[in-house]
Amino acid sequence: MKKVRSWEKVDNLKNLIGRKQVDWSIFEYGSHIPSEFHEDFADANGEYLKIGNKKNVELIIDDKSYLANLVNNKRDESKDALQIRYDSNKELKELMKHIFKSSFKYISEHKIEKSKKPVITPSEAAEFIDFYKTDKPYVYQVKIINKKQKTKFWWVNQGKAYNEQKMGGYLWAPQKSKQNRAISYHIDLLKAEEGDLVLCYSLQEVRSIGIVQKKAEEGDQPSEMVSHGWKRDGIILEMKYFDLESPFTKEDIPLEWRIKEENGPFDRNGDLKQGYFYSVSEELLNRLFERFSGKFPEEIRNKLISYSLNDFTIVTKEEDKAYMNFSYKELITHIHSYITAKGFYYTKEEVTNLFLSLKTKPFVILSGISGTGKTKIVQWFAESVGATEENGQFTLIPIRPDWNDGSDLLGYVDIKGDFKPGPLTTVIEKAEQNPDDPYFVLLDEMNLARVEHYFSDVLSVMESRKWEDGKMVTSTLLSAEMAKRDIRLPVNLYVIGTVNMDETTHPFSKKVLDRANTIEFNRVELSNLAFMEEQVEVEPKLVQDHMFRSKYLHLKDLYLGNQELVEKVTAELEDINKSLQLTNAHIGYRVRDEICFYLAYNEGSELMSFEDAFDHCILQKILPRISGSDTRVERLLEGLYRLFTTKEYIDDDESNEISISTARYSKSAGKVVEMLRRLQDDGFTSFWIS
Structure with missing residues (x-):
């Protein structure tokens, strides 16, 4: 924040x-502009106003235009003295006195005649005038911040009525219950004022924030809500x-914050009350703003x-971490920039795919030939969001060929009866103690041993995830x-596992493949050195776990509100x-x-086209399941080729390259051709390169 005398900027x-x-100059002629703000005005105008020059400016207040001047008075040949002046515009000066009544009254009463000493209103009564640049030079949008009304904050539990009320642009509640009793948390709607903000909670998420347009009034039940059975x-x-970039859940709000809201939407245990409309304290709104403003x-x-600049103080604790509030798009851009700055070449689409895969399911397999940077992309991905080996949020666990049960990974009971935790259990305990932070575990060369032997307990427990009192929990590990x-x-x-497929490793069962996205890294472009030029150092940013955590466990979590997407995906999969x-x-x-979850996250943030995202899903969730040596496998692959390219498979390189380049799912079509060639050359094929 920049602050010089009576001017400031965020x-x-x-x-x-x-x-x-606002001070006396606003009512008399306008304002001097400190030299520290001359560059800001030059940026808005597209040029510096030269010493001794004057330009007409237009001030737009509540959609009405008022004329003024931007003047650079000549003090000497080298010193600027920039001012906004409207001395002769009586209408504008009277408007300022009317808008800022409280400041005008206070300053008039305390101003000493002929004294040049400025009169400063108390901070709790301070009023402000904002100047915003527009798409035209010397035209400023002016916003008034005065004390005529203090913004209040509210929370509404809309449930299934959310879509109807959002579509209609309103909140509605009956004055009395079905038992003909007055309901306080409905009557409180009458306390809301124009400009107040409302957090809209529905289906276990804060999905929107509303701005109240005018004071509430008595009104009959809207026709579209008659089916709810309330009194008229x-x-x-x-x-x-206003929709959030992505919703946040009640559980994303720390319990200690919720407990303090006993007079608001939460009870003494931090659980959500069952009523409709509740006030929200400035402190909670402030904290939510600090944590989630990137979603707004x-x-x-x-x-x-x-509001925060004038009406309440930003609340922070020294021990609180300075988390970044990113949208998903912004987060992916940051991660990709960080990895690139480290001197590793991955496309933004590859980083996007890894992010979406982790958000869909917290278990991902990275496959490919040795030396393509599978380990490094995970390490830099984690480090970019503040997860390092030093703070324990990133852990590399090398897999040994002699592991044949879960004890090497999870721990065992020694001869004395004491439990000796394994490396994964140690990370689990740290993650439990810091629920706001993401923890990444890299199982390096995880198929050196049979994955089903040492990892089966983790896989089974991962599949047991369920909702319990609004929280995601698992069975006991x-x-x-x-x-x-x-x-x-x-x-x-x-958990991310890296795998190499050669004579020293073990193949995966369908049980493992069903439970992971398998991302292949075989692209090698040794001659591409352009990305190494003019690299800029990119600092890691602390990111909270909710950015990576899945919000869908079952299709019913997604289906309501995404019916069209689910039906489209299902139709495609039925053909496959x-x-x-x-x-x-x-x-x-x-x-x-x-696959539906992956595509929903992608669509919600407009990260890739549907076709590109679905192409990744086919490549990662479906094709790794295919292997064999008989004619049925050949017919299967030819059928998929036909589906992806709308062409018949011909054993001709040039023809296939053209078909792949125009295919709806080009990556998957290319992989199918590779698998068909392997079947023809070796008599056996699989997804894996050995």
């Missing part, structure tokens, strides 16, 4: 030139909805930043009898399954659901 308030605290007489509050649309963010307490898989733990059934390689419900 960098993250978009298009703000500067903010001026009610209260309606007109509201404009620009209109809400600007309003909250403006280690019992109290063994580890002295029940240990479960924490939701902030992400017709070919896969030839060798009983067809997919089941688990794979279908996880």
Whole structure:
């Protein structure tokens, strides 16, 4: 924040030139502009105003235009003296006195005649005038921040009525219950004022923030809500909805914050009350703003930043971490920039795919030939978001060929009866103690031993994830009898395995492949050195776990509100399954659901096209299941080729290259051709390169 005398500026308030605290000059002629703000005005105008020059400016206040001047008075040949002046504009000066009544009254009463000493209003009564740049030079949008009304904050539990009320642009509640009793948390709608903010909670998530458009009034039940069975007489509050970049859940709000809101939407245990409309304290709103502002649309963010500068103090603790509030798009851009700055070449699409795969399921397999940087992309991915070996949020566990059960990974009871935790259990305990932070475990060369032998317990428990009191929990991984307490898989733990497929390693069973996205890294471009030029150092940013945590466990979590997407994906998979059934390689419900989750995250943030995202899913969830040596496998692959390219497979390199380049799912089509060639050359094929 830049602050010079009565002027200040916050960098993250978009298009703000500067903010001026109201003093006597605003009522008399305008304002001097400190030299520290001359560059801000030059940026807005597209040029510096030369010494001795004057330009007409246009001030837009509430959609009405007022004329003024930008003047660079000549003090000497080298010193600027920039001012905004409207001495002769009586209408504008009277408007300022009317808008800023409290400041005008205070300054008039305390101003000493003929004294040049400025009169400063108390901080709790300070009023401000904001100047924003527009797309035209010397035209400024002016926003007024005065004390005529203090913004209040609210929380509404809308449930299934959310879509109807959002579509209609309102909140509505009956004045009395079905038993004809007055309901306080409905009547409170009448306390909301124009400009208040409302957190809209539905289906276990805060999905939107609304701005109240005018004071609530009595109103009959809207026709689209008749089916809810409430009494007809009610209260309606007109509201404009703004969707969050991505929702956040009640569990994303720390328990200690919720407990303090006993007079608001939460009870003394931090659980959500069952009522409708509740006030939210400034402290909670402030904390939510600090944590989730990256999810808020620009209109809400600007309003909250403006409010925070004047009406309450940003609350922080020295021990609190400075987490970054990214959108998914911004986070992926940051991770990709960080990895590139380290001198490793991965495309942004590859980073996007890894992010979406981890968010879909916290278990990912990276396959490919040795030396393509599988280990490094995981290490730099984790480090870019503040997870390092030093702070324990990134752990590399080399797999040994002699591992044949879970004890080497999870731990065992020694001869004295003491539990000796394994390397994964040690990470689990750290992740449990820091639920806001993501923890990444890299199982290096995980198929040196048989994965089903040493990792089966983890895989089974990962599949047991369920919702319990709004929290994602798993079954017990280690019992109290063994580890002295029940240990479960924490939701902030992400496991990535690297694999090489050669004569020293073991193949994967369908049980393992069904439970992971298998990302192949075989692209090698040795001559591509352009990305090494002019690299800029990129600092890691602390990112909270909710950015990686899955919010869908079952298809029903996604289906409501995403019905069209689910039906589209299901139709595509049914076509693919017709070919896969030839060798009983067809997919089941688990794979279908996880592909839907992947595509929903992708669509929600517009990261890739549907076709590109679905192409990754086919390549990672379906093709690794295919292997064999008979004609059924050949017919299966030819059927998939036909489905992906709309062409018949011909053993001709040039023809296939053209078909692949125009295919709807080009990556998958290319892999199918590779597998067909291997079948023809070796008499056996699989997804894996050996």
